[in-house]
Amino acid sequence: GQNIDQPTEMTATEGAIVQINCTYQTSGFNGLFWYQQHAGEAPTFLSYNVLDGLEEKGRFSSFLSRSKGYSYLLLKELQMKDSASYLCAVVDSNYQLIWGAGTKLIIKP
Amino acid sequence: SQTIHQWPATLVQPVGSPLSLECTVEGTSNPNLYWYRQAAGRGLQLLFYSVGIGQISSEVPQNLSASRPQDRQFILSSKKLLLSDSGFYLCAWTRDAWHEQYFGPGTRLTVT
Numbered sequence: 334g335q336n337i338d339q340p341t342e343m344t345a346t347e348g349a350i351v352q353i354n355c356t357y358q359t360s361g362f363n364g365l366f367w368y369q370q371h372a373g374e375a376p377t378f379l380s381y382n383v384l385d386g387l388e389e390k391g392r393f394s395s396f397l398s399r400s401k402g403y404s405y406l407l408l409k410e411l412q413m414k415d416s417a418s419y420l421c422a423v424v425d426s427n428y429q430l431i432w433g434a435g436t437k438l439i440i441k442p
Numbered sequence: 443s444q445t446i447h448q449w450p451a452t453l454v455q456p457v458g459s460p461l462s463l464e465c466t467v468e469g470t471s472n473p474n475l476y477w478y479r480q481a482a483g484r485g486l487q488l489l490f491y492s493v494g495i496g497q498i499s500s501e502v503p504q505n506l507s508a509s510r511p512q513d514r515q516f517i518l519s520s521k522k523l524l525l526s527d528s529g530f531y532l533c534a535w536t537r538d539a540w541h542e543q544y545f546g547p548g549t550r551l552t553v554t
Contacts, residue, residue, distance in 0.1 A: 363539070363540055364540050366542060366543075373550075374547075374548070375532055375545035375546060375547055375548050376486070376532075376543075376545050377545070378542035378543070378544070381542060383540070420485065420486070424539055424540055428538075428539030428540065429539070430488075430539065430543070432485050432486045432488070433485060434484060434485035435484075435485050437483075
């Protein structure tokens with residue numbers, strides 16, 4: 334079966350750095366997405382990785398290792414507005430998007 | 443630019459009543475369209491997706507159905523709602539599977 338694992342919940346301090354991990358076992362791989370979802374709102378796109386390595390976008394970076402079936406989202410200089418759920422999703426060999434359950438990130442002052 | 447509309451924003455319906463949720467996309471043609479449901483504190487569950495008019499794929503057997511009567515219109519329906527149908531319903535579109543999905547604002551459905 335297809336599976337994506339993320340921690341259920343993480344807590345971090347304002348101004349700090351946090352890394353949210355995602356491991357996947359899917360039938361094939363055609364890319365990995367990270368989305369941010371604030372409570373009660375729709376998800377919004379953060380990043381897309383299809384090749385190994387690190388993609389940086391401002392305070393957010395996403396890393397991919399296809400051989401290890403592993404990705405992480407790195408958030409720097411955390412702000413209170415970063416409190417949200419972060420969803421990992423993988424495009425499989427049939428070009429279907431497989432979603433993880435999401436990681437709820439709580440930022441404390 | 444592209445926009446996606448979804449309505450209503452909230453809905454409270456009794457068990458056994460019908461349901462119709464509508465989603466429309468502007469500013470693009472022939473999008474892939476998706477209906478998701480999200481239970482409180484949970485991930486996204488794909489219900490239906492469509493790659494073209496009249497083409498609907500169902501991911502989860504249930505008492506829901508979907509239709510795509512026009513290129514940029516996607517409708518989610520039910521003849522008789524169950525308590526378990528409560529949740530946050532999201533419509534999304536994408537150009538193709540390897541591009542990001544754009545989500546509508548969602549409909550929060552409570553079945554009482």
